Amino acid sequence: MNFLYINGPVHNGPFTFAERPGKAAGLRAAAALNTLLDAGPAPHLWNTVTLAGDLRHRDAPDRDTVGRQEREEHAIAAKYAPGAAPAGGVLTDTAPVVAALALEMTERLLQDGVLAVAPVPVHLCTRCGHMAGVVAHTCRACEHPSFRPQTRQLLVWDRLPGAPVLARDDFHAHRARTPGHLLSVAQNVPERLILSRTRDHGISLAPLGLDGLVLDPRAGVHIAVLAAAAQSNTGQPVMTITENAAANVAAYGALFRRHNGTRLRYAVHGRIPYDDTAALQRLCEVHRVSQALRELFLTWFLPLCSLHIRTGITAAQLPALLEFCRRAHLARPDTPGSDGLAELRRRVAAGDMRWVMDVRTLSRAIPEYPVIHSPEAIAEVTSMLAPGDRRR
Ligand SMILES: [Zn+2]
Known part of the structure; x- marks a missing residue:
């Protein structure tokens, strides 16, 4: 069987598990099932490629002495009570092992003609260069109101019309319990998905000639799970994820759920009212x-x-x-x-x-x-x- 439950990477925001135990739901569910299966321990996965993280780092008074990677690592360590680091360690979505796998997979997809680097009309913030989508309002990075249109080389996936991005067997669930509406949500994404973003921190796409761009974190979180699976020598990683998160990331993970015989599936979990x-x-x-x-x-x-x-x-x-x-x-x-x-x-x-x-x-x-x-x-x-x- 060789299953290992691995949490969908948690946003590395400013909280501790003591303050926000609900954030540990996916980790806890994974640990409980791994214990039952006598598998693991799995590492705890963290999503550090966030705009909020960029902003926190930019605004930090000690940003000249503390690097971004170091800041993320400190923030992760502070999530846990003293002496309670996870037995399986932690892994971020920018760890070298994740970045190496991401570039390997992306290069192969480019060679196979599935992905392409293509000129795309975009809107760039005139102050900070943040790339907005087709419609630009206020810059999400610096709140500046003005954008300039530009054509920029981006990493794109042009799907064949109607090609599915999510299927029933992408879920590790009893057949009658496949979340059907997630399939239709995922199917409503545009036929062209842009897989590169402007972020201060992430998996750099410079080796592919895309200077200043990082891999979209929604793809990256899947690759982090695959990298954790490879480290744990498991061929069937099961990623615990909430329905909302799955709706948000599944399409971007469509090309990044399989690698060298390893197949990632989702286990959807609901929220727990710990906050009450x-x-x-x-x-x-x-x-x-x-x-x-x-x-x-x-x-x-x-x-x-x-x-x-x-x-x-x-x-x-x-x-x-x-x-x-x-x-x-x-x-x-x-x-x-x-x-x-x-x-x-x-x-x-x-x-x-x-x-x-x-x-x-x-x-x-x-x-x-x-x-x-x-x-x-x-x-x-x-x-x-x-x-x-x-x-x-
Ligand atoms: Zn801006």
Whole structure:
């Protein structure tokens, strides 16, 4: 089987996991499934090619002494509680191994005539040179209102009319649960996709003669997953991603989901209402939930559940889900072992997540030594449930 769940790279914004545990949903879901499959640990993937990151760096008072790469790395390290760096390490979407793979794949696609470098009419900000699309309003990088039209060499993918950018089998999901509307969203992208952008930071396309341009990060996040898969020696990476993110990036990843026999598929997950901490705290108090069960519920069960309830878990569902999780916890087998594990693994490998709603199966899946007992998780749960919580 050789599956490995890998998170869709998380935007490296100004937050910590203690403050925004919802940002860890994809990482947590991936870790829980990898533990079940006895795979991994997978690295934590980060998306650093963002306009917001460009702006933060430009505005930083220490920008003359701290480089952009270093700033991104510091920001990533600060996401985790002290001493709680991920076991599988971290990988950014501009790491040398990702950049090398990106150039290799892009060069091959150019040679094969799938991608092309072509002159495209664009609008460039007259102040900072940021490239807007066909329609230009205010510069997203510097808010300058004026643009000049120019024709610029760009990396483009001109699809054949009607050629699909996303198919059912791009999802690691039970067939009946393929998110059909995502297929149509992805299909509505223009026939010409532009795969190069102006950014201060990213995978430089200068080696292809495109000075000052980087690979579109929506393609890059897929290549980061492929690079992580290669490092972990897995042929079937499964990228955890929210439906919105998938709608945003899937078309740009269409040419970057397969490489040398490796095939990336998506596992779509919904949002988890962690941000409603007051409700979560009340819930745990009312139900007199032990610390161990809190951790299990928040950092293991809810992420797994989010792969099943892909439209998003609502705050109103939390009491019933907590009760369900408690029943499964009570029903754990006395001697954890292989009983039913093979069948469970088979279902996970088939992308079938319906088992999370089966108490007996779920009880068998509860890890013997949960990853959730990491200092990181404890700090997070404590801060999440602490009175007078300091988020936002
Ligand atoms: Zn500008």
